[in-house]
Amino acid sequence: MQNETHKEAMLEHSQEHRRKQAIARYLAGDTIEAICRDMHCAKSWLYKWKARYQADDPGWATSLSTQPRHKPSQTPQLIEQHVVKLHRTLGQSGKQGSAAAIQQGLKQQGIEPGPSLRTIYRILQRYAKETI
Secondary structure, three states: OOHHHHHHHHHHHHHHHHHHHHHHHHHHOHHHHHHHHHHOHHHHHHHHHHHOOOOOOOOOOOOOOOOOOOOOOOOOOHHHHHHHHHHHHHHOOOOOOHHHHHHHHHHHHOOOOEEEEEEHHHHHHHHHHHOO
């Protein structure tokens, strides 16, 4: 695992070096076509890093995260907690803690619209993995 992290860091370092090298050549007056031909890169790649280049920011060549900043379709944490709590309660009372029973329980608690059966099932699967 640590080797992967080291390899990823080395790869990112070499990518940063490549980006800086391309921009240095561009700033020195080389044509975009010549840079792309010599470095075996697409013009769109060079234009992207040219747009991100800032002389006063040494971190301009680092990759930006592609992970979304927020997940609007993610089930709210409070709903997930209700699902897990209801699952435990139904299990302790000897009743079946199925997704349909949980959905009905949420409806009785006034949580509407509640998550779909598939979403409840996924929440329970995720919870089971976390408790192992």
